[in-house]
Amino acid sequence: MPKRSAGMRDVARRAEVSLSTVSRVLRGAPGVAPEVRERVRAAADELSYAVSRNASGLVTGRTCRVAVVVPSLRPWFFGAVASGLGHALHAAGLDMLVHQADGAEDWTRDLPLPHNSDALVAVALQVTEEQYAHLGDLAGPVVLAGEELPGRASVFIDDRAGTAGATHHLLNLGHTRIAYIGTHTEHGPSRSSAARMAGYHDAMAEAGAEPWTVSKPPGPDGGELAVGELLSHQSPPTAVLAESDDVALGAYRALRRSGVRVPEAISLMGFDDHDASAALDLTTVDQAPEALGAAAGQLAADLVHGRRPSDTRIELPVQIVPRQSTAAPQERRTSP
Amino acid sequence: MPKRSAGMRDVARRAEVSLSTVSRVLRGAPGVAPEVRERVRAAADELSYAVSRNASGLVTGRTCRVAVVVPSLRPWFFGAVASGLGHALHAAGLDMLVHQADGAEDWTRDLPLPHNSDALVAVALQVTEEQYAHLGDLAGPVVLAGEELPGRASVFIDDRAGTAGATHHLLNLGHTRIAYIGTHTEHGPSRSSAARMAGYHDAMAEAGAEPWTVSKPPGPDGGELAVGELLSHQSPPTAVLAESDDVALGAYRALRRSGVRVPEAISLMGFDDHDASAALDLTTVDQAPEALGAAAGQLAADLVHGRRPSDTRIELPVQIVPRQSTAAPQERRTSP
DNA sequence: CTGCGCCATGGCAACGTTTTCATGACCGGC
DNA sequence: GCCGGTCATGAAAACGTTGCCATGGCGCAG
Known part of the structure; x- marks a missing residue:
């Protein structure tokens, strides 16, 4: 019965291997004997251990987290968009951090962004070119959902x-x-x-x-x-x-x-x-808000991995x- | 123009003080001359620097993040609860990480919990006593919102x-x-x-x-x-x-x-x-879902800081x- | 049979903070 | 005027992981 929560060290001891090997296994990195791999997996499972994204993010510089900013979660519409976003991000192995702008005049200021998320998705928020650039410096790739800015990553409907x-x-x-x-x-x-x-x-x-x-x-x-x-x-x-x-x-x-x-x-x-x-x-x-969110989430994930150009614009169809x-x-x- | 994002080291250099002092200032710790404090603040501001919660969490063991699990964000109701949660958590200086259970049979399993959040809020999700205990081991304090379990932290309506x-x-x-x-x-x-x-x-x-x-x-x-x-x-x-x-x-x-x-x-x-x-x-x-969320968020924050007993139960009134x-x-x- | 190379594994530094401890300056009291 | 105490500041260890490099064992080719 672990006092608080097991560390990678505990897993290593239990599987009788080194830290490096545990790290490799849990990261899915190659170069580990299948038998050892299995042993480590089992040990981690028994301790219900999960890697600290905090520590791994510190080294890799990636946080596995995406910040989502909505005007508010209260109205039906933004919840639906966030839902799509959540699913898409989850599928990409990213966690979703949700902030509400609540009509603040400059919501871009009071976000704890640097080092804290790999990308930012702004939902239905007007962003000036200047703000966009500022956010990009702080938070990495920025995706606009339900709004658009010429030449910037956006997902929107016509x-x-x-x-x-x-x-x-x-x-x-x-x-x-x-x-x-x-x-x-x-x-x-x-x-x-x-x-x-x-x-x-x-x-x-x-x-x-x-x-x-x-x-x-x-x-x-x-x-x-x-x-x-x-x-x-x-x-x-x-x-x-x-x-x-x-x-x-x-x-x-x-x-x-x-x-x-x-x-x-x-x-x-x-x-x-x-x-x-x-x-x-x-x-x-x-206007399929959930699809809007899903597309934006997918795009954010792709931008993080550099799989799509940062000026990708996606226009979603509407239907009567x-x-x-x-x-x-x-x-x-x-x-x- | 910083290449990517400034670190505390850069702020220290700019303010001509040591890392320790910068840390103290940004953390609001006492024992810093007012004049120095101001200088550091200014430097941090100019570099639009924000502390990496990743790194600080590594040391303090606190992540300044609370995981919120909802069945789905799609229905109006959960968005409203999440909205209240977001506001309460934000006021307490905590970020909100949102996961959707989506009817998974055991959603308690696939959450990347350990080390990754200070507390967990489960919204309108049935949790067995066993699951509750398991979550507590992994994620720290657990708050049930819109559900209840005898003797466990819950916020609910009658x-x-x-x-x-x-x-x-x-x-x-x-x-x-x-x-x-x-x-x-x-x-x-x-x-x-x-x-x-x-x-x-x-x-x-x-x-x-x-x-x-x-x-x-x-x-x-x-x-x-x-x-x-x-x-x-x-x-x-x-x-x-x-x-x-x-x-x-x-x-x-x-x-x-x-x-x-x-x-x-x-x-x-x-x-x-x-x-x-x-x-x-x-x-x-x-049944004031936003108030439900707000109360749950407040409770989660209080539990994290040990300001309320972990068996606090809050019953919210309903109104015709x-x-x-x-x-x-x-x-x-x-x-x- | 020998030697080269590859593969599995372990050790160690580094990431960006907080925290603890040490240092030194300054102030006041006897 | 000396000494103890307080306060501001700096140095260094530690947090839990990853990435790089070193090591050693084994197989295969010559």
């Missing part, structure tokens, strides 16, 4: 094409008075917010339809506010496209409370494929998930 | 009281035909599933009402199946209490698709305060969140 596709979906159903609910914080809209709104404008312009946008704070409350505004118009829209499902949920609530039936009176569409969207039968755009919250506008419906 | 309260809420509205939707996997119901169902039985028995339970696989699909079964009964329930919001969402969808109005025809209540519950106006029980999905049953409604 937000613009996503909303354009969503808008087409509504246009194809016969809608023309399609309102768009975007969001912005005090610092203005995020890159992805702007891209999504641009996609909407693209599609509307292409169809020759009049764009109609409102912008509110993020979250369900924004959606609720936006719907209040839209419904008070003399001729309300027949379809509403929300920047995100989060916003769409708020919009949905406001519509239900106002007695407006979805999709009969107004079609509602979101973006993200939120967990709740399935329950609500909300038509949405699936048609459900019951969108339908042809009532005025144009053909007889039953 | 599931039983939660569902009992929820049932009372429905009883108080005048319902008597109250069905309960529980869940079970192939291994049977989890501890918390069992506790929740017990709370329901408690309240029904106390009120002299006939219990009516169905048990399905977890998730929205289970809720959907359950509702199908309940509605096919000759005299369906007037209220349905679901083990979790996740299940309730599926139930809600099935009800909506069947044209059953909520709450007019059937009252529906969940448990968890899922993000989507607010959007759906679903009455639920808030009344929303629009529950109302008095139609038959008994008094005239408007």
